[in-house]
Amino acid sequence: MRSALLLVMALLALLALAACDDGGYGGGGNDSVAPTATSAAAGATPTPFPSESGAEPVFWRSEDNFASLAAGTEYKAVFRITNGYEEDTLTVVADRAAGGQPVEFTSNRVVPAGGDAPGAYYPMTILLPQPGAWQLTVTAGDDEVTIPVDVAEPGPASAG
Numbered sequence: 001m002r003s004a005l006l007l008v009m010a011l012l013a014l015l016a017l018a019a020c021d022d023g024g025y026g027g028g029g030n031d032s033v034a035p036t037a038t039s040a041a042a043g044a045t046p047t048p049f050p051s052e053s054g055a056e057p058v059f060w061r062s063e064d065n066f067a068s069l070a071a072g073t074e075y076k077a078v079f080r081i082t083n084g085y086e087e088d089t090l091t092v093v094a095d096r097a098a099g100g101q102p103v104e105f106t107s108n109r110v111v112p113a114g115g116d117a118p119g120a121y122y123p124m125t126i127l128l129p130q131p132g133a134w135q136l137t138v139t140a141g142d143d144e145v146t147i148p149v150d151v152a153e154p155g156p157a158s159a160g
Contacts, residue, residue, distance in 0.1 A: 057083035058145040082119040085140035090122040097133035
């Protein structure tokens, strides 16, 4: 129950940040992170919010489009799924390019307050143990999307 409350609070905080920072929330000016879709339904489409990144059927909002993701530091993101997937949970698997054990994250679906874009919303805290190149794989029904991310060394600039 407590984790569900924390997830809802995190989503509300992310949505409040998006409303307060001139539309820069989630875009971060880093267009180099692009999803790779493995389903026929996936393809680039305009997003309803300039603060969202991604493509059909998986969009995400984060503070800086994963640019400040650092090893051992919690990173908050919200995934929006638009292919009709409305399961109670969403799982994201992180694989390190250099090998090793994958890391799995699961989030409960939340219903945002107000007039948000259609889709199912899943706030998530990502915590990766090692720096380097990683790939986040989001599987929602028959659709699978991969998001390449670079995880920085932990340090004073990434602590937070």
